[in-house]
Amino acid sequence: MHNVVIASPPFWAYSASVATVARDMMLSFQNVRIALMVGIGGGVPSKSHDIRLGDIVVGAPKDGHRGLLQYDLGGNTENESFQITGFLDQPPPVLQRALAGLRAQYKRRRHRIEETAATVIENNVLLWRHYKRPDQLSDRLYLAEAIHPNTKESCPLACDPHALIPRLPRDKDQDSLVIHYGSIASSNQLMKNALLRDKLAAEEDVLCFEVEAAGLMDNFPCLVIRGISDYSDSHKNNEWQGYAAMVAAVYAKDLLYQIPRVTAGKGTIDILLGQLRDLGY
Numbered sequence: 001m002h003n004v005v006i007a008s009p010p011f012w013a014y015s016a017s018v019a020t021v022a023r024d025m026m027l028s029f030q031n032v033r034i035a036l037m038v039g040i041g042g043g044v045p046s047k048s049h050d051i052r053l054g055d056i057v058v059g060a061p062k063d064g065h066r067g068l069l070q071y072d073l074g075g076n077t078e079n080e081s082f083q084i085t086g087f088l089d090q091p092p093p094v095l096q097r098a099l100a101g102l103r104a105q106y107k108r109r110r111h112r113i114e115e116t117a118a119t120v121i122e123n124n125v126l127l128w129r130h131y132k133r134p135d136q137l138s139d140r141l142y143l144a145e146a147i148h149p150n151t152k153e154s155c156p157l158a159c160d161p162h163a164l165i166p167r168l169p170r171d172k173d174q175d176s177l178v179i180h181y182g183s184i185a186s187s188n189q190l191m192k193n194a195l196l197r198d199k200l201a202a203e204e205d206v207l208c209f210e211v212e213a214a215g216l217m218d219n220f221p222c223l224v225i226r227g228i229s230d231y232s233d234s235h236k237n238n239e240w241q242g243y244a245a246m247v248a249a250v251y252a253k254d255l256l257y258q259i260p261r262v263t264a265g266k267g268t269i270d271i272l273l274g275q276l277r278d279l280g281y
């Protein structure tokens with residue numbers, strides 16, 4: 001059993017406030033031992049990482065790469081330059097052990113994240129509109145060179161269908177929702193440039209971009225969990241955000257079950273940060 005604190009920054013100042021909320025929570029609950037930052041992010045599909053919308057990326061150190069790196073975009077999002085500004089320490093040992101345990105459990109018995117998410121919606125029908133799994137046809141990945149025109153029209157109306165990258169459905173013996181472990185890149189600016197996305201991803205083996213962990217202190221005992229709601233390019237849509245937040249929250253809950261109660265002597269409070277609001281967790 002854990003004591004869990006859930007906090008979310010004000011929606012009108014979301015990305016800039018997460019680090020502040022995290023700092024304030026650590027001050028308010030001084031026996032906090034671990035933090036999970038749960039929310040959405042933009043995936044980076046590549047030949048080596050078949051990332052799709054609704055998948056989950058967990059910021060875990062792998063092959064010499066850190067679990068979370070911070071970067072600044074040079075100038076603006078059209079500028080194809082970036083600068084790595086720091087790394088977050090690797091997750092504390094208790095979280096690393098829990099990650100390994102959960103991976104082993106999922107390999108042995110498959111995960112039930114989609115079923116759990118469906119049950120949450122069944123039991124909370126008002127969540128259906130914003131948190132259901134979107135139609136698979138709305139998972140569109142465009143060539144990096146194909147930029148969304150400067151219009152409010154959605155991709156099916158505005159973008160060249162020939163620029164879509166064809167992808168086969170996943171094999172039947174594969175989970176339809178895949179969990180990827182590797183580097184997450186964080187900045188206070190949204191990544192919307194697919195060419196820059198691919199460049200940074202190739203250099204640092206980044207699987208996901210996000211804006212919430214930017215500004216966290218280096219030694220924050222944290223693990224970042226992101227549901228994938230877009231591809232960090234100019235083709236933004238909001239359709240997958242609710243479902244992506246939901247599955248990330250379900251993964252976070254599964255992970256908590258893997259963590260033995262952290263004994264701190266004074267009583268322990270675990271903090272769960274992110275987009276868990278309204279999800280019934």
Ligand SMILES: [Zn+2]
Pocket residue numbers: 147148149154155156158159234235236
């Ligand atoms: Zn588009």
